[in-house]
Amino acid sequence: LSRSEPLTILDYMEGFLVSKTLFTACELGVFDLLASSQHPLSLEEVALGIRASQDGTERLLAACTGLDLLNTHTLDGQVMYSNTEQSSVYLTQSSPVSLTQSIHYSSKTIYLCWHYLTDAVREGSNQYEKAFGVKSEDLFEALYRSEEEMVKFMQLMNSIWNICGRDVVTAFNLSPFTTIYDLGGCSGALAKQCVLAYPECTVTIFDLPKVVKTSREHFVTNDNQRVSFHEGDFFKDALPDADLYILARILHDWTDVRSIELLTKVYRACRPGGGVLVVEALLCEDGSGPLTAQLYSLNMLVQTEGKERTAAEYTALLTAAGFQNIQVERTGKIYDAVLGRK
Ligand code: SAM
Structure with a gap:
């Protein structure tokens, strides 16, 4: 067996984790909140904006970043989040091609x-x-x-x-x-x-x-x-x-x-x-x-x-x-x- 085979199967096995991460970020309005802000937001600001726990929000934002749905950068030692281009286009409710x-x-x-x-x-x-x-x-x-x-x-x-x-x-x-x-x-x-x-x-x-x-x-x-x-x-x-x-x-x-x-x-x-x-x-x-x-x-x-x-x-x-x-x-x-x- 080549080493890539079990990896593909693991990806398939866990594919629903990806779907559910996307569903939840949309349902909580993460992408809409970031789109409505003039500047990138910190974890505290996002958690407050979507009215969710900081711990849960931090993990959700991290997973969205790993999925290339969010961008991050560090400002004064703090991680700041913003939408990627495809998230702005497809994952915000106000977009004409919103999904x-x-x-x-x-x-x-x-x-x-x-x-x-x-x-x-x-x-x-x-x-x-x-x-x-x-x-x-x-x-x-x-x-x-x-x-x-x-x-x-x-x-x-x-x-x-x-x-x-x-x-x-x-x-x-x-x-x-x-x-x-x-x-x-x-x-x-x-x-x-x-x-x-x-x-x-x-x-x-x-x-x-x-x-x-x-x-x-x-x-x-x-x-x-x-x-x-x-x-x-x-x-x-x-x-x-x-x-x-x-x-x-x-x-x-x-x-x-x-x-x-x-x-x-x-x-x-x-x-x-x-x-x-x-x-x-x-x-x-x-x-x-x-x-x-x-x-x-x-x-x-x-x-x-x-x-x-x-x-x-x-x-x-x-x-x-x-x-x-x-x-x-x-x-x-x-x-x-x-x-x-x-
Ligand atoms: N053609 C559209 C599209 O591709 O976006 C909608 C496809 S949707 C899967 C099936 C459509 O058929 C629905 O709009 C539904 O209301 C309509 N439909 C189902 N049964 C129907 C019937 N007996 N008479 C007329 N329209 C019907």
Whole structure:
């Protein structure tokens, strides 16, 4: 055995210590406090500011420094703390590309589901009942078990498209498609990226009524003239006709059978010459990676009815629904794009 092997395993074994350090520093507002200060802060000042014990704060700040989330320097013999550049950009609530809401959802929802990963693997099903006492046949009734959970989920969905939304909407030239429906469009973050990239298009966010209401009130401002809403259930209600349907992180929630059912409805509603854009984290055909998509697929097991899939698997689903000329573009970021045409 090479000496590096047990080290890697130790890193994996203790990986959750890193996650929990990040969750806690965000929850206590360490990065916000440091961002709001004009100058680096001492341990005493941080402990006072986040209303925590000095001993605990000292260890937390040390671990954050070791993780390159904080910078330190010494002033008159005292250690002073400040945010690193990536912490200022991603870990402060006021940043336009903040990940703090996603971190909160990871900490308070996903982490609790992962506690039951062993059961999930054994049973092959999600763990809402054990983690939260929610027994529901309807996946999104469980996910949206309270108004607060729904808003937190929407914030989680929202944040990633500020970071890699442009890559997925420009993976193909979508300019021939002017009437676009974003099915399960949620907070509208991808719809906004789409209208920014294509000045001729309009995008309608189709989602469950309570999601649309929240999106209208909290996520999409009135000056976004080319983004509108449509309340509905994509399994039960008729789909309006359009040139392009976006299904971003939708199929990964569902079984193959339900995915084909949905795609078949989309195919029927689609105008001839139109298409469907599937946005997902694609697995490699040979099972070798990418690790993020492999871990996301486990996450789909603990949280949903679906899984992450390979390009060939999406191609098969699209073909079964009637779509043709299927093209795949890997963006090199987390999410990739698959385009099918009618
Ligand atoms: N497309 C968004 C994105 O990538 O950020 C959100 C993806 S989220 C995993 C799934 C979305 O599908 C949620 O917004 C949810 O409300 C919506 N959804 C779930 N079931 C639905 C249904 N039956 N009809 C319409 N929308 C639904």
